[in-house]
Amino acid sequence: MSHIQRFPSAAKAASTNPLKMSQPLGAALAYLGIDRCLPLFHGSQGCTAFGLVLLVRHFREAIPLQTTAMDQVSTILGGYENLEQAIRTIVERNKPAMIGVATTGVTETKGEDMGGQYTLFRQRNPDMADTALVFANTPDFAGGFEDGFAAAVTAMVERLVEPSPVRIPTQVNVLAGCHLSPGDVEELRDVIEGFGLSPIMLPDLSLSMSGRQPTDFTATSLGGVTVEQIRAMGASAATIVVGEHMRVAGNALELKTDVPSHFFSRLTGLEATDKLVRLLMELSGKPAPARLRRQREALVDAMLDGHFFYSRKRIAVALEPDLLYAVTGFLTDMGAEVVAAVSPTQSPVLERLKAATIMVGDHSDVETLARDADLIVSNSHGRQGAARIGVPLHRMGLPMFDRLGAGLRVQVGYRGTRELLCGIGNLFLAREMDHSHHESGESHGCGGGSCGCNAV
Template identity: 50%
Template sequence: MAHVTESKKACAVNPLKMSQPLGAAYAFMGLASCMPVMHGSQGCTSFGLVLLVRHFKEAIPLQTTAMNEATTIVGGYDNVEKALLNIRQRAKPALIAICSTGLTETKGDDVDGYIALARQKHPELADTAIVYVSTPDYAGAFQDGWAQAVKTLVSRLPKPQATKAADRVNVLPGSHLTPGDIEELRELIEAFGLRPVFAPDVSGSLDGHIPDQWLGTTLGGTALAELEELGGAAHTLAIGEQMRPAAEALQARCGVPYTLFDRLTGLTATDAFIAKLAELSGWAVPARIRRQRSQLVDAMLDGHFHFGNAKIALAAEPDLLWSAGSFLAEMGAELAVAVTTTRSPLLERLPTDEVLIGDLEDFERLAQAAGCDVLMTHSHGRQAAERLGKPLVRLGIPTFDRIGNAHRCHVGYRGTRNFVYEVGNVLIEQIPHHGPQDWPLPQAALAAARARTATLAAASA
């Protein structure tokens, strides 16, 4: 069990953490015909906009209520009202999604009351759905904002339905999943004859496609009608511990049971997911998925020589830290340094001695003291890697000095295989002497993999 501590420094140096409003705005970008809005100053929104543009290399729809000194003191109703009317008139979204910032949270703006008053004064807003979520940026972190946004959406928009479609499943993906990850999960689910609805679905809006015509809102994602019909699904699949509150809220509202998967990177983790899909559908595991599993097992055998005893320093949001860190340990690497941004029940279960809630200065200091071979974090860790003379495997948001971030995939059998190759090749360059003669074959792990293969084969027969 890992010991979780929190940095007591007076301020963050080279911050690892990103704010709740940014996480919530990112979640709203996975909704079709949506206009995300930050209720705060222009600077708050501009920072988030630039960060997401640099990561995805795409146009990002994000608006602001443009609070200034005077409106911050007297209250922001006028700004919210003007924002709602202007956005409806110019962009014509199906949904306007507002998240708060530290500025307006400190003032204590009653945004739900503002929205109700604006609807009363302006009947023309009746054709536009409006959702507000409280996300103060002085508390929590990026994945907390995402989680709070999704919980709010599923608590307000779905309509309870008496009839459940046996082949329909809801999928609540965590913020650590890329658009490429979601595409991979969609293929796996559809391979069992199931119809998934992802909420939110950034693979539809931030996958790098070019639309036929310019739109002032999000380019795709989960439609408002799909959100309203989440209550008609037979089951909900929640991906990441951060999605547990949202899954519970949807179950309470619409009576849809859920299964939570804390990670989908790794052999055992993906096996559990595939077994659940087979159970929900009643189908045998398709041959092509069994072959993907076999390819992953072979990749793990190829890569374990290079992972064995390698020291890894990893800094990420809790769910991403858990997903990557757990699999690295399964491959035989040592998770020597683990730094994260916020509290999570998963942290104590990490395969390491200590988890620090801190910043990238802490990350660099600990990585140097531990003599780590490889650093893994987002692009803001590149200076630390340069100073330590160690390679950096970029993971998470923002990754602004690489292209193709939307299409990276580290989930499922194929995504895990990609992760093995990506990290393994870096380790080969960093520790070239690793090879078959250095590390014994992990017979226990191999035997367990063969046993699981036999079980899946029997179930598919």
């Protein structure tokens, strides 16, 4: 990735409007897709508090997240005692099916041996053998959100999945990347079930983070894939891996169980969805359902209607690497020009991006690169920069705290691609219909605050 360099005029010592999110936060989101799970940050209370606030604002749900509450002394001398006490307290009070531990910069700087601590805990606490434990190394100071999510999923595969001598021909594993919203996971499940197949989604955020109304308080995640289902993944006929950052987890699952993996860099767009449907037809031996055929026709029709508004539009995109790849690929398919693709971290998928400028940076870099753009696609943290340069903002990714239904958006499959196409296309159409756009010193009509302003 030698050609992926920081924009020369944007060289700076500090990030002024960060795009990057930490590894532990990604690991926590992965753990939240497990039924009756309690994520545990092995670090200070502040590490947990900031991550908790971000997830609560995005999903507008109660987020179960605990901490080992490391202090100065335990950080220097070692944090095993804090970890053991935290796990014991959680098990005794909350009875979770699984505890997912994610390290932080505090413990990783010290160099905690998480593998050794797992073994030691099991030896000293045989009475807790029924509670599943997963430890993942997720330092704040390296990698980013996708890396932490992938590390947690890989750790769950290595710790929980069991090889099986039998194969269930209708059972399919799905390793769903962090760039898929709960709505995306639900859509993917519906598509797979339409072929008569039974998917096991890891993790399954569609059951835990799409809006639940429990009858009583619960201190663990409510809904998601169960630990028993994860253990049964070794009996599946195939594994669908979505996202480049899930490739390591897919390889680990295939190595452990001999279940063949099928990798998809993206599931947004006509060609990408066609590829998925062909695979499902092959696995099930059935033709595509009539519902999917109608959805494909509707997408093709929407592409014909909408490509006039995308043609030659200049768009800047700033998202996590795999979502960045999916969105930029869709936009170029529609005839738009991606003038800038900004990622918070390095990733192999950046090599395949089609954009005039590809860089690892933050929202301030987007603000510099997008001054002549027609649209910015990023999360809610990009709203101030978009407002300053007067460019409309289409919100995607995490966090999205200034719009309702962030976790329910669908942008995969035929239906999701059509919704994304219409959502962005309507912004272009609104600007063309507005002849008084951004008049100096006067109120502008950006479509209800799409550029980050306070228009109603």
